[in-house]
Amino acid sequence: MPRLLFEKTGNAIWISHLDLMRLFQRSFKRSGLQLTHTQGFNPRPSVSIALPLSVGVESRCELLDFDLDGQAVSREEIKERLNAALVSGVRVLEVYEDGRKLKELSLLKCIVALEYDAGVPEGALAAIMKLFASASLNVQKKGKNGVVEQDIIPMIRSIQAYKADDHTIELEAVVCCQNPTLNPAQLCGAISRYLPQYQPDFSKCRRLELYDGQGNIFR
Amino acid sequence: MTELLQRLLPTVQKPARYTGGEYNEIKKDPKDVRVRIAFCFPDTYEIGMSNVGMRILYGVMNNMEGVWCERVFAPWGDMEEAMRREHIPLWALESQDPVKNFDMIAFTIGYEMCYSNIVNMLRLSGVPLHSNQRQGLKNMVFAGGVCAFNPEPLADFVDFFALGEGEEITPEIIALYDRAKTENWSKDEFLLEVSKISGVYVPSFHSHEYDGEGKLKAVTVREGTPAVITKRIVEDLDHAFWPTQMIVPSTEIVHDRANLEVFRGCVRGCRFCQAGFSCRPVRRKSADVLYRQAVETLEDSGNNEITLSSLSTSDYRELKELTDTLIPYCVGNKINLSVPSLRADNFSRELMQRLQTLRKSGLTFAPEAGTQRLRDVINKNLTEEEILTTCANAFSGGWNNVKLYFMLGLPTETDEDVLGIAELVYKVIKTWQANAVNKKRGLRVHVATAYFVPKPHTPFQWEKQIEPAEYLRRCKLLKDHFYSKSIEYNYHTPDLSRLEAVMARGDRRLCAVIEEATLHGARLDGWDEYFRYDLWLDAFKTCGIDPDYYTVRGFDEDERLPWDHIDVGCSKAFLLRERQRAYEAQITPDCRHGCAGCGANQLLKEVPCDA
Known part of the structure; x- marks a missing residue:
């Protein structure tokens, strides 16, 4: 599954973990990047953030795993499109084809x-x-x-x-x-x-x- | 953001609501701005950001060159406490600048229980409360929204009110203010000029006199200013401003989804409903315009849910055309389409089934009254058969949850009507037993009763509110007749609804009560955790005001009403006619089956009423 590295600074540090997931789901949608959805009664876009960050803590090393639905988009383009759709303080630094096992x-x-x-x-x-x-x-x-x-x-x-x-x-x-x-x-x-x-x-x-x-x- | 605020944020709940910085937030360089407006919503961020009116006007104002409109919300109790302790004045989200630095302070007022928040927010801003204490053009306080249709309880605090829909009147007001500021007018000069804009009401230009019984006797109006103020409306909704680039909150709000208003006004005429009368006439919006705006809004915001909103979405003429195009779009893009306030008719039933392919939503009815007789009195055009047929369909389709909303204390209500609610609920349970596909999961029927509040500009504006003790007796009577375990019954406590009735039909003498109650800590009255009835009772006592005067007394038909100078379109003759028909349990068919002659069509100059 592809992974991206992002930072959370400025006013964005006050966004909670759950709200941040929702923020990314919407940002993917805004940038026209279709995420795959989880199976089940309430399908949700598949994004997951490695280590939940406490509210009020700044970070330059957050990892988010995501899964695009069928599209072939370059890593550089994903980064650019997402950064145009994100809020100030949340910025994608790098996108990787695949991440190491979180464990x-x-x-x-x-x-x-x-x-x-x-x-x-x-x-x-x-x-x-x-x-x-x-x-x-x-x-x-x-x-x-x-x-x-x-x-x-x-x-x-x-x-x-x-x-x-x-x-x-x-x-x-x-x-x-x-x-x-x-x-x-x-x-x-x-x-x-x-x-x-x-x-x-x-x-x-x-x-x-x-x-x-x-x-x-x-x- | 100040260092001090940075330190407070970790100590309060949901700090993201105080920081701004959301997607589509509008920032401008103060150097390029001549008029700065603090647009205040007198409730929390989560409630305010769910308000469509605020989103429209935020866009309208910020579309003006040289104008910057920023948002302000009421802080939650923990933040308010911290602000008072650290002497931090209330600030606007975009610039984080204190409200007291702004040229204009605007409020949108949607319901009576936020009056204390308005005064409290002015206090937290460090802005003088009374209009006559604020000298000059700075901190000009104006307000709009449905509660402005009886603005008197706020008359001392607000410099002027803008009545009706704000898309057109707001830029006119701001443009005039811009000129006044450039030309250095006095406050009185500005108020005199602004009162000439159609739809603007300047309360200080009207003085009220009361007779020995305390009834409003006479109103004297300053020369050259209007005695009656007619609300403003937008005639052509297809070409009216609609914000497709809306702020997307970074934290969860109450209605966390895109929202599209499909038309304005209501054809139904439920006699208790203020919006149903005061939002007339009916104006259409085309399905193709709506489809385009829906797609633009969804693509811009990235929301995965959209609501089609209006007072009665089933009455939107092009609902079929709109949903025929919108449902496939939503399915294709994994977007949940929600259509609240559908009526229990055949098309709606079919539509509900089509929507179910997206996601199963709740089943909610608001019969408001338990017997057909009383439903006829209130002109709630919903029959038992319609409710039970819709329930039967839903139960056979797998639903096992239904909510039923009623009011107690409606005009002419008897114990028979109260027990009619219990009977109706049992019929719903029987319907489930006959139709349910999976009985193992059981049925939940949520029943809620509200305490009827007579509202201005409705046929019931003169009615008595029943005594709180009588309301509680009726609640108990009903409760004693609910035997099934499937029923969950909730009733509102009478305190809040009594206060709501006072404020809704109040006059200027309530300004002192609001000031007194807020001085002792009343605020966030709409929230159970903060509502303090005792503070209000004390304030009534201190100010020598008897709340019963506005509630259980009722108003005479020939009495001068505190809101008589506000014209929302429906004539008093029509309201009286409707009141009479209510007493005769005569329904008035919806506007599409013949015009009932409310008079609101006279507000239209360019297009006919679309009822």
Whole structure:
């Protein structure tokens, strides 16, 4: 099944996962690209997005699988026609004939920006780096069976913290994104729990890249 | 978007409704714009974006050179709270600029329960509430929509009303404002000139006097301005503006589909229905124009569903021609065609079966009353036989779900009529037992009763609303006569409908009540989670207004009505005639079986009435 890589930025980050599916279905229709439909009582156009993205999170590495109904359209043309039909903030970066099996997708590179309105507190950066150098770090995760404790260290492949500007610390991390999954917001959650004095006023995440288990870029 | 708003968005439900940026949203460079209009819909984004009128006028205004119209919706409670906490004034979606910076602030008012939202939105914008507190041309507030046919409860807040259909009057108003702004007119100069545009009502030019009993005694009109204002209509719908490039919301809305209006007006004359009278005369639209617009709309929006809308789509003369071309197009393009408000006649039954090849939709009837006598009183031309025949067909075609809508408290209603509802429902169940193909799945009959609200410009405009306690007694009576497990019965609580009756037939004295209630937090009254009847009762008390005066009292036929100066086309003589026929349980056949002489055809200059 063909796959496309797209980014979600600007105001589009507030569009939910389900709404985004609908938005793509309509954009395909607007661009005259007929999708195949699922079988069943309520046939739906077949599009699926690999890793659902939380509302408010920006991404430059979203994957969407789709299936065109019979038409032979070049990858470049699909990209152009879709981009003309999409909303600002959602942009197709690349179209691939075929994608790798999704179960081989394993790691996500992301940035978590920690914003301090009164300026980055003295000692925050060093404390945060030390925190993530711990042997284990339990955070609370809401699951099907209520709140459970989860050690996030095994799910962090690499992490660096640096001061992006006077008011912002950025955490650049490569984390597991499938089996098990670490929600990057949990990195900020760990800071709030263990370093409450360095809890930021606001934090936001953005996804940068996807990898397989060996660290190769995943498409 | 401000950094502050960026931080609030993650904390509220459905943030996408506050950001704009949808497909086909219109952005202009403020440098090229002389008149900026904040077009406010006094309810949430999901409701407002489903409104066809708003979509038409958004296109009409933005088609004007030098004019930029942007959308504003009422925030949901969580966002409103955040806005108040952080002192963020209400903003327009396209530019994210505060409403208070706009030249004109327009409202479209579709139902009475959003009056509190209008006042609340002005408050959230930081715009002075009262017309006479707003100096100069800036923040000129005007309003239209069906509720403008009795504009008095909003008279203090709105500078002027535009009555009737907006396609033609709106550009006339804006062009005049453009001139006024360029030539630096005073607000009074502008209002005086705008009042000369046919269909414009400036409430501050009318002063109202009441007699000792509180009845409206006299209306004094400023010299040189009209005493009676006639609504505007578009005569030629084939050539009227229709937006085929509509905004496609990025988040789910209530009617998440393309929408095509097939004609305007109604031939039926159901005596309780405000739209049925106030939207007359009937004007046609050609099937070929509609087909072209349907295809353009669908191709441009990428929607996978389209609705053919009107007050009574079965009465669209070219429905067969239209569906003969539209159904194959929709099947070929995997588009669901929905045709709501079909009547239970033979053609509609056949059409329903053809539509079923696309997708099975619900089966809904609105008999409104339980006995033939009462249906004749309200002129609801739907017989028991038609309902049962349609049900039989549907049940044998695999349907096992039916919705039935009724009203309680209709004029002349007795307990016999109430129990007639139960009888009709049992006949539907019997019909299912006789015709169902798969009885294992069981039958669901949803029955809902509403509390009758007499509306202005209908033959029932003078009627009493029954007491809330009496309404509840009738609900209970009905409930006690539903024995089958297949029946699911819901009835509206009387509070909202009582308030609706007050607002619908209210006069200027209600402005104070609305202001008072909203001051204490009344808003989003149409939403169960926010409606607070107690705030309204307190406001009535504080302002010394008795709601019963507008509800259970009824109006005398020779009494001056608060909306007498608004002419929607139907004459008062006709409404009185219809009222009399109602009391005699005499039906008035639909307009196609002979003109009933409502008078609305006199609004037409170029074409005859298509009834």
